[in-house]
Amino acid sequence: MASAPDSSPVIAGDKLTPGWLKIGWLYLMLAPALVWGFSSLSGPRSLASAVLTVVTVGFGHSIGLHRGIIHRSYRCARFTRGLLAYLFVHTGLGGPLSWVRVHYFRDYWQNRVDCPAYFRYDHSMARDYYWNLHFALKSGDIGRYEIPDEDLHDPWLAFLEKTWYLHVLAAAGLIWAFFGFEAMIVCVPLRVSVTILGHWFVGFVSHKYGYARYDIDDAAEHGFNNWVLGALSFGEGFHNNHHAHPSSAKMSTAWYELDLGWYLVALLRAVGLVWDVQVVGHAPTQKARAKEHKFRWHWPWQD
DSSP states (O other), rough: OOOOOOOOOOOOOOEEEEHHHHHHHHHHHHHHHHHHHHHHOOOHHHHHHHHIIIIIIIIIIIOOOIIITTTSSSOOOOOHHHHHHHHHHTTTTHHHHHHHHHHHHHHHHHHHHTGGGGGGOOOOOHHHHHHHHHHHESSGGGGGOOOHHHTOOHHHHHHHHHHHHHHHHHHHHHHHHHHHHHHHIIIIIIHHHHHHHHHHHHHHHHHSSSEEEEEEOSOOOOOOOOOHHHHTTTTBBBBHHHHHTTOOOOOOOOTOOOOHHHHHEEEEEEETEEEOOOBBBBBBBTTTTTTEEEEEEOOGGGG
């Protein structure tokens, strides 16, 4: 049973508490995925799961929640914003407001030299798995994080925050009813398990290993870029670029960096669903404290 870490990894006033819903949900998805996932795989089911991943993780998480709601890298109609937030819910990652809050918490502390251990990446992968997938941060002073009221008190986001898991379970029931048990296993528990663990893994690795071309003055974390993870995660693996250009809808900054999320943004712009798109090199997206330098590499064997 999870209990708060003995030595506090957060700043006084904030605290970690066991995220019982987070824990239960992870293993509720992971258990059937491990038991039936491999035997349920087939070409059509795998393709359907991949399409759902693009729709939910690509459009919902990377484009809708991360670049859109959190970083405001483009403008869109309220309906589009709400639809993308709904697609995020079907990633199975959790409630949108929980993710908005923790992103603001992380950005605030990682851009300070007194960043607490929970948001630094100088610990092991096992500890990071334990902390980030089993605990939730409760802030003693949420006002210092300057989260926009329009997000915290958005009625649609609040509704999705309370009901997100019901939407995922309802989708699982519909897929089971119309396409069978195996299709449900591949398209929901297996896909959600890969999404949760993949998101955590990309976040961990892209803060520790790869190459960086930017330093952020007086910041504890600068992030790193990784070609493979960047391509697989819709650009989220180009984290050093993102730390330096947080308001850019394009996370790649060089020709050899494949940001598939950027192509999704470009598609939405082409059909008129988003506009005023902020792009590195074409808009003032670079943080004032970010300084460009020659490549700096960090590999696991350098720890």
